[in-house]
Amino acid sequence: MNAPAYNFAYLNEQTKRMIRRAILKAIAVPGYQVPFASREMPMPYGWGTGGVQVTAAVLTPEDTLKVIDQGADDTTNAVSIRKFFVKTAGVATTERTEEASVIQTRHRIPEAPLTEEQILVFQVPIPEPLRFLEPRETETRTMHALEEYGVMHVKLYEDIAQYGEIATTYAYPAKVADRYVFDPSPIPKFDNPKLDNCPALQLFGAGREKRIYAVPPYTKVKSLDFEDHPFEVQSWSEPCALCGSCHSFLDEIVMDDKGTRMFVCSDSDFCARQRGER
Amino acid sequence: MTALLSAQSVSKSYGARAGCMDVCFDLWPGEVLAIVGESGSGKTTLLRCLSGHLPASSGKVHYSMRDGRHVALDEMSEAERRLLMRTDWGFVHQDARDGLRMGVSAGANVGERMMAVGERHYGHIRATATDWLERVEIPEDRIDDSPWSYSGGMRQRLQIARNLVTSPRLVFMDEPTGGLDVSVQARLLDLIRGLVKRLDLAAIVVTHDLAVARLLSSRMMVMQQGRVIEQGLTDQILEDPQAPYTQLLVSSVLQV
Amino acid sequence: MSAVLKIENLSKSFVLHQQAGVRIPVFDCLNAEVEAGEAVAVTGPSGRGKSSLLKLVYGTYRANAGAINVLSNVGWTDVVTAAPRDVIELRRDVIGYVTQFLRVIPRVPAEMVVAEPMMDRGIVQEQALERARTLLERLNIPERLWHLSPMTFSGGEQQRVNIARGFAAHFPILLLDEPTASLDTDNRNRVLELVAEARGQGSAILAVFHDEAERRIACSRSIGLD
Numbered sequence: 183m184n185a186p187a188y189n190f191a192y193l194n195e196q197t198k199r200m201i202r203r204a205i206l207k208a209i210a211v212p213g214y215q216v217p218f219a220s221r222e223m224p225m226p227y228g229w230g231t232g233g234v235q236v237t238a239a240v241l242t243p244e245d246t247l248k249v250i251d252q253g254a255d256d257t258t259n260a261v262s263i264r265k266f267f268v269k270t271a272g273v274a275t276t277e278r279t280e281e282a283s284v285i286q287t288r289h290r291i292p293e294a295p296l297t298e299e300q301i302l303v304f305q306v307p308i309p310e311p312l313r314f315l316e317p318r319e320t321e322t323r324t325m326h327a328l329e330e331y332g333v334m335h336v337k338l339y340e341d342i343a344q345y346g347e348i349a350t351t352y353a354y355p356a357k358v359a360d361r362y363v364f365d366p367s368p369i370p371k372f373d374n375p376k377l378d379n380c381p382a383l384q385l386f387g388a389g390r391e392k393r394i395y396a397v398p399p400y401t402k403v404k405s406l407d408f409e410d411h412p413f414e415v416q417s418w419s420e421p422c423a424l425c426g427s428c429h430s431f432l433d434e435i436v437m438d439d440k441g442t443r444m445f446v447c448s449d450s451d452f453c454a455r456q457r458g459e460r
Numbered sequence: 461m462t463a464l465l466s467a468q469s470v471s472k473s474y475g476a477r478a479g480c481m482d483v484c485f486d487l488w489p490g491e492v493l494a495i496v497g498e499s500g501s502g503k504t505t506l507l508r509c510l511s512g513h514l515p516a517s518s519g520k521v522h523y524s525m526r527d528g529r530h531v532a533l534d535e536m537s538e539a540e541r542r543l544l545m546r547t548d549w550g551f552v553h554q555d556a557r558d559g560l561r562m563g564v565s566a567g568a569n570v571g572e573r574m575m576a577v578g579e580r581h582y583g584h585i586r587a588t589a590t591d592w593l594e595r596v597e598i599p600e601d602r603i604d605d606s607p608w609s610y611s612g613g614m615r616q617r618l619q620i621a622r623n624l625v626t627s628p629r630l631v632f633m634d635e636p637t638g639g640l641d642v643s644v645q646a647r648l649l650d651l652i653r654g655l656v657k658r659l660d661l662a663a664i665v666v667t668h669d670l671a672v673a674r675l676l677s678s679r680m681m682v683m684q685q686g687r688v689i690e691q692g693l694t695d696q697i698l699e700d701p702q703a704p705y706t707q708l709l710v711s712s713v714l715q716v
Numbered sequence: 717m718s719a720v721l722k723i724e725n726l727s728k729s730f731v732l733h734q735q736a737g738v739r740i741p742v743f744d745c746l747n748a749e750v751e752a753g754e755a756v757a758v759t760g761p762s763g764r765g766k767s768s769l770l771k772l773v774y775g776t777y778r779a780n781a782g783a784i785n786v787l788s789n790v791g792w793t794d795v796v797t798a799a800p801r802d803v804i805e806l807r808r809d810v811i812g813y814v815t816q817f818l819r820v821i822p823r824v825p826a827e828m829v830v831a832e833p834m835m836d837r838g839i840v841q842e843q844a845l846e847r848a849r850t851l852l853e854r855l856n857i858p859e860r861l862w863h864l865s866p867m868t869f870s871g872g873e874q875q876r877v878n879i880a881r882g883f884a885a886h887f888p889i890l891l892l893d894e895p896t897a898s899l900d901t902d903n904r905n906r907v908l909e910l911v912a913e914a915r916g917q918g919s920a921i922l923a924v925f926h927d928e929a930e931r932r933i934a935c936s937r938s939i940g941l942d
Contacts, residue, residue, distance in 0.1 A: 315561065328539045332576025336561070336568045339575065342582055343567055343604050408582040488801050650823045675821065679800050693775060693800050700777040704733035711734055 191238040191271040197221060201239035201394070205385060208396035213358030214326070215309050220392040230263060230288055231389030233305035237267065237286045240301055240385070246274045248282035253290040253431065253448035260288075277451050289352070291373040293430045293452040296382035298399060304367045306388035309395065311355045311365040331363045334406055342411055351416065356405045358397055363406070372415045372431045377403040422447045425456035462524050464489045464630060464662050465510065470519035472502075472509050478686040479505035483519070485681065485691065489629065492656055492663045494673035494694065496709070497683035503666045504634055506683070510664060511551055511632045512541050526629075546576050550623030550631035554638040556615035559622070560607050566593065566618050567603040573626045592621040596651060613644035617651065624655065631656075633665045637672055649675050670713050674698060682706045719749040719787075720920045721773065721889055726782035726796075728765065728772060742768050746782070748939045752888070755911060755921035757931045760941030766924045769941070770891040772796075773922065774813045775803040786810060786889065808836050812887030816897045818878040820867050826877050827852060827862040833885040844884075851880040855906055872898050883910045890914055892923035896930055908933055 189195065197219075204218035223231040241247070247267055251260040255277040263286060264275050276282050279294040286303040296302060312322040315333040325331070334355050341349040354371035357363050366377055367386060377384065377397060384397040397403060407413040421428045423444040430452055432445040447453035463486035472479040480502035487493055495503045508514035510521055512533045521533045526548060533541065545551070553559035560569050570589040571579075579585055590600055596617035607615050616636065623631060636652065637645040653676055656663055665676055673680055674694060681691040682703065690703045701707045728742040742765040750756050758766045771777040773784055775795045784795040788810045793802055807813075812833070821829075830848035835841060852862055855876040861869065866877050879895055892911070896904045911934045915921060925931035931938070 315563070324538070324542075328542060330542065330576065332572060332578075335575040335580070336564055336572050339568050339571055339582065339585060340564050343565055343586075407580075409580050410583050491801065491804075646822050650821065653821070678804055692778070693803060695776045696778055699771070700730075702731075702778065707733050 188270050190243065191241045191267065192223075193221065193235065193238045198239045201235055204394045205236065205239065205396065208385070208394050209383070209398050211362075212398055212401050213362030213364040213395060215364075215393040215395045217392055218394050220389045223389065225262070225266075227390040228307065229259060230286070230305035232387030232391075232394070233286050233288070233303050233389075234263060234266070234387075235389060236303045236385050236387035236394060237284060238271075240303070241267065241271055241273060241284060243271070243273065245283045246276050246281055248276050248279065248285045248451075249287075250285065250290060250292070250449075250451075251288045252433070253292075253452075254450040256450065278455075279451055289368050289370075290431070290448060291369055291376045293427075293447070293449045294455075296376075296380055298381045300382040302380075302382050302384045304369070304384065304386045306365070306367040306386045306393070307390075308353075309365055309386065309388040309391050309393040311353075311363055326362060329361070331357075331406075334363055335408070338406060338408065338411075342408070348407065348411055348413070354405055354413075356403050358403055359401050360404075364395060364397075366403075370416065370431055371405065371413075374403070374405045374413070375415065379403075418445055420445055422453060422456075425453045427453070427456050461488070462530060463487060463522075464491075464524050465664075466522045467510060468520045468522070470506065470509050470516050470521060472505050472514060473517045478502070480509065480683070481686045483681075483688055485688075487630075487662055487664065489662055490660045491679060492661075492665065492677040494677035494680045495664065495666045495683060496668060496670060496673050496680060498668060498709075501683040502686035503668075503683050505686075507632055507634055507664065507666045511549065512545065513551075523630075546573050547626045548628050548630065550620075550628045552616075552619055552623060552631060552633040552636050554635035556607070556612070556619045559619040560615065562607050565604045565606060566598065566610070569607065569618060569622045570625050573622065577626065588625060589621075592625050593618075595655070596621045597647075611644075612640050613648055616640065616648055620652065620655070624659065624661075627659070629662060631661055631663045633663060633667075635667055635669075636665065637667075637669070645672075652676060670698065670710065682709065718751060720752050721748075721750040721787070721922065722783075722785040722792075723748040723769075723773070724783045724785070726769075726772065726784065727780045728768060728777060729780055743941060746941075750889070750920040750922055752918045752920050753915050754937070755915055755923060755935040757935035757938035758922060758924050758941065759931070759938045764941040766941060767893050770813065770893050770922060770924065773889075774807070774811055774891055788888070808833070810887060811889045811891065812882045812885060813891045813893075814879055814882030814895050815893045816875050816878075816895065818866055818874040818881075820865065820874065822867060823865055825863045826857065826866050826869070829866060829877055830880045830884050833881060837885065847884055848880065851884050852877070854910075855880055856903060872900070872903070875899065876903060879907055879910070883914060886914075886917060886919070888919055890919050890921045890923075892921060892925075894924050894926050897926060904930065 200219055204216045208216045223234055249260045249264040251257040267273055279292040284301045288305045310322055312325055314337055316322050338348050352370050353365050353368045354374050355363055356366060356374055379400055381399050383399055386395045405413040418432050422432055424446050427447055430447045433448040435444050435446055465487040467483050467485050470483045471481050483506055497503045509516045522530050524530050567589040570592050571585040574585050593603055598614055598617060637648055667673055677694045680694045680697045681688050684705045690706045698710055701710045724747055726746040727744045730740045732738050758769055760766055768777055772779055779796045785792045786795055786806055827845055827848045831844035834844035857876055866874050875898060896907050
């Protein structure tokens with residue numbers, strides 16, 4: 183199969199325009215979930231169909247694409263999506279964060295600081311942060327419209343009551359530009375501070391739920407918390423076993439069946455660079 | 461002084477069928493009004509119209525806001541009406557599952573309204589929730605338990621605490637003791653009676669049980685086929701009923 | 717002294733819709749006045765509406781015609797035509813009503829039953845309870861019962877709790893419906909003392925006494941219903 187059989191980046195131009203309109207609206211109303219006519223993609227829901235459609239809509243032939251899954255460039259999901267765009271768009275790809283102009287990600291924000299020249303595209307499974315407490319879509323929309331966000335704190339209250347601290351560690355809700363509460367997708371809460379005042383444009387696509395939302399560059403993103411239980415990120419007692427970094431998000435890796443474990447950077451590019459520099 | 465809530469010719473029809481017709485009354489601060497009648501008499505429909513859950517087909521319901529404005533429910537913005545419902549009003553459902561968030565703990569159920577109006581201090585929320593559980597006679601060590609683990613009577617008391625935590629001035633109750641054992645009912649009624657008196661609450665209580673009306677209310681409205689056929693002081697209605705239906709209702713109560 | 721309660725052309729009958737609409741007349745065009753500081757007995761054979769008259773004045777029964785004017789510090793109020801909340805206010809501030817039967821509310825202790833009408837009027841709890849205890853003591857209710865709900869009390873004890881409740885709050889108008897009916901001699905005398913004290917403090921009393929001797933001690937004149 184050869185690329186010319188498809189339009190650039192798989193989707194036809196009409197579809198891309200439709201998605202771009204949704205993206206523009208999302209940028210205009212930071213944190214607001216814009217409905218869009220999500221298409222069937224040649225991959226199952228849950229594999230990042232929302233992110234892929236957003237990437238396809240923003241991609242130009244001059245772009246350099248990086249795709250990561252859980253921080254790594256070499257996992258199945260990342261490899262598949264990268265190959266998909268190589269085949270359908272012929273764009274250059276990279277594993278290095280600072281070389282990429284478009285980064286599609288699942289569950290992480292790269293450790294390296296992003297720039298104004300970059301777009302970060304998140305894959306989102308469940309875009310609605312209120313869903314946990316309110317199953318009715320009509321009701322959650324009204325709650326967003328009226329800024330009725332008290333229930334979000336109910337969830338955090340439950341955490342503290344049960345575990346003595348806010349135990350939510352990923353998909354940690356935050357308020358965008360002092361208005362909409364949003365779900366930053368299942369990134370670890372370690373990454374939440376990176377959302378705030380980020381120079382790069384951050385776009386979120388949920389394919390199955392047919393929603394797009396955005397955090398424009400340099401937008402305030404405040405993680406929800408209590409006055410007496412302020413928002414905190416995770417920390418580890420040991421540095422990365424490979425690169426020695428003390429400031430990156432670490433994955434726990436089980437080494438054998440005797441319970442030997444090691445902690446290593448989840449951002450594979452960052453880890454490799456740190457090792458190279460050392 | 462103005463009435464807290466006043467209903468003017470409130471009617472609600474479902475197509476050709478009338479839910480309630482032409483209901484007029486004033487409720488004053490601190491007053492408890494019982495609406496009695498048999499199933500299908502329109503009392504729950506009326507309660508839902510009065511509490512803004514159901515738009516009336518015609519007529520007006522006015523409410524005196526805390527800032528002194530006298531506002532018609534249907535002229536309020538949705539945001540204002542919803543804010544009213546979770547601050548100055550309470551609604552106690554017959555089935556506690558309709559009024560509670562069953563997926564979260566008792567403490568979170570009580571704390572929710574506080575968080576909804578902007579309380580962001582966990583310690584304060586926790587302390588207030590503990591205090592309210594005590595006031596509705598729920599042991600403090602049950603604060604982190606799910607309402608699923610509560611008995612029917614406890615759930616109902618939890619629902620009451622959840623509603624009263626924002627110090628509302630008006631509480632709507634739809635058969636608050638329905639479906640409970642008689643002994644549990646008595647305790648709940650006594651608790652409600654005490655709270656209403658101590659907090660100087662106004663309440664509108666829908667019930668088919670005249671004993672509930674006698675214990676809780678100072679005034680009563682009797683409904684039949686969607687219309688109010690008689691209203692007055694509770695002891696007047698019970699001891700000197702005028703309308704044939706009210707006489708039947710009163711004489712049908714079994715004496716123990 | 718001048719009248720604080722004026723009953724004018726009062727008529728009352730009951731219509732029993734469940735019994736073929738039969739109409740039972742009670743009385744027609746009744747007129748009476750009670751002055752502050754006097755006790756007036758309502759007399760007549762049983763079934764003539766002695767209790768009904770008290771209930772009409774209290775607003776529990778609704779008159780067919782006529783007026784029941786009650787003087788309070790806001791002026792005259794006609795109980796027959798007054799709005800429910802005005803009647804509720806009169807009951808809080810002006811008219812007290814003592815029957816032989818206590819309506820027991822589960823779990824409310826005896827001393828609170830007595831203190832409640834005072835607290836409704838804004839008297840602080842401690843003060844109200846103090847007066848409640850004084851009265852319970854005078855009416856020979858043993859101290860160990862004060863903290864208990866009258867639910868389990870004997871008929872006579874319940875009646876005395878009810879009397880204490882009625883006399884505690886110093887109502888300007890008191891309606892007494894056989895307050896001594898099931899009491900022993902000592903307690904009867906205590907009640908008669910309370911009636912005399914209330915008169916001395918200026919209360920207007922309208923009372924039904926079964927016993928003629930007691931009636932003569934307590935009341936200065938009577939209204940006959942025959």
